[in-house]
Amino acid sequence: MxxxxxxxxxxxxxxxxxxxxxxxxIVLYLTLVRGTEQLTAQGFNxxxxxxxxxxxxxxxxxxxxxxxxxxxxxxxxxxxxAYLGTRLAVLLPPSLxxxxxxxxxxxxxxxxxxxxxxRKRRKKL
Amino acid sequence: xxxxxxxxRRHALPDLLFLITLGFLAGxxxxxxxxxxxxxxxxxxARCSAKRGAGHIRFPLENRDVxxxxxxxxxxxxxxxxxxxxAAGALDLTAFSPFLLPSLAGGxxxxxxxxxxRLSRLKALFSLLLFVSGVLLxxxx
Numbered sequence: 001m002x003x004x005x006x007x008x009x010x011x012x013x014x015x016x017x018x019x020x021x022x023x024x025x026i027v028l029y030l031t032l033v034r035g036t037e038q039l040t041a042q043g044f045n046x047x048x049x050x051x052x053x054x055x056x057x058x059x060x061x062x063x064x065x066x067x068x069x070x071x072x073x074x075x076x077x078x079x080x081x082a083y084l085g086t087r088l089a090v091l092l093p094p095s096l097x098x099x100x101x102x103x104x105x106x107x108x109x110x111x112x113x114x115x116x117x118x119r120k121r122r123k124k125l
Numbered sequence: 126x127x128x129x130x131x132x133x134r135r136h137a138l139p140d141l142l143f144l145i146t147l148g149f150l151a152g153x154x155x156x157x158x159x160x161x162x163x164x165x166x167x168x169x170x171a172r173c174s175a176k177r178g179a180g181h182i183r184f185p186l187e188n189r190d191v192x193x194x195x196x197x198x199x200x201x202x203x204x205x206x207x208x209x210x211x212a213a214g215a216l217d218l219t220a221f222s223p224f225l226l227p228s229l230a231g232g233x234x235x236x237x238x239x240x241x242x243r244l245s246r247l248k249a250l251f252s253l254l255l256f257v258s259g260v261l262l263x264x265x266x
Contacts, residue, residue: 002223010227015251017235018192018242027160028258040217042159043210047221049160049203052232053196059236060193070144071197077145078152078162078202085156086209098262101158105259108164109252 005034009048016049017056024105031098038097039089143173151198156206166195189239 012025026048030041060066089097147169155162170191210216 006223006227009224010231013228013231014235014238015231017232017237018239024160024164024255024258027158028262032258032261039159039210039213039215043207043215044217044221045159046203046207046210047216047218048224048228049163050200050207051225051228052235053200053203055229055232056236057193057196057200057232059233059239060196063240064193065187065190066194066197070140071194073141073144074148074151074166074198075201077148078155078198079205081149081152082156082162082202082206083209085153085158086206086213087156089157089159090213090215097158101161102259102262104154104158104161105255105262108161108168109254109256109259111168112164112252113249113256 013048013052016052017059024108027101028105038094038101042089042097148198152202152206155199155202156209159206159210162202163195163199166198167191170195192239 008029009026012029015025026045027038027041030036030044031038036044092100147166151162151166153162154165207216
């Protein structure tokens with residue numbers, strides 16, 4: 001089972017490095033396949049994301065246009081919000097955390113799918 | 126004064142508020158769900174970069190640059206969130222240790238592949254997978 005876990009982590013880390021998305025899949029794999037508790041799976045995902053994005057960030061810094069000031073402003077605004085979010089996550093019952101996560105995934109996937117169609121429509125115009 | 130400079134000054138405050146709101150939203154979701162902040166950033170930054178024709182462009186980012194900027198924001202926020210999860214006892218470093226190398230290697234390969242693959246179909250498949258998984262999570266008791 002450890003081998004399957006490692007291969008799954010590698011594939012999802014590759015997706016994370018491409019920016020397609022990642023955390024959702026790791027949390028899903030842990031909660032739905034391995035039966036891990038929601039909060040523990042979320043903590044595991046944070047560790048996973050830190051290492052996967054840290055390594056791909058080196059490539060992106062060399063090849064991409066990073067808006068330094070904009071990124072810095074968003075980080076400064078995001079840190080206290082992350083603190084509030086984490087406090088709330090600890091207080092929530094696991095089933096509610098799981099349901100919130102499920103609704104978030106549905107919203108994000110619909111937005112991504114419909115947003116892609118809208119961009120194609122605008123290109124045709 | 127060049128037109129671009131006057132435009133950026135005129136939009137400085139709305140842009141600042143927009144960035145603060147975006148950062149706050151991404152940080153909160155990432156803290157609450159342990160993931161998702163990057164998705165929010167990518168979706169909103171991509172929209173703000175896409176409206177070239179309408180003159181509403183805030184950040185002239187290509188799609189692939191949007192991902193890189195979102196990662197740059199989410200990396201320090203995730204490190205901070207992880208410290209908070211650790212303080213709450215929800216972070217198991219020993220259990221994670223076998224996954225350290227695959228995470229690092231996958232991240233590097235993903236960063237390289239970003240330039241070489243057509244991502245639209247893969248992204249649509251990924252979105253569908255997330256949708257089905259979200260329904261499963263809600264239905265599961």
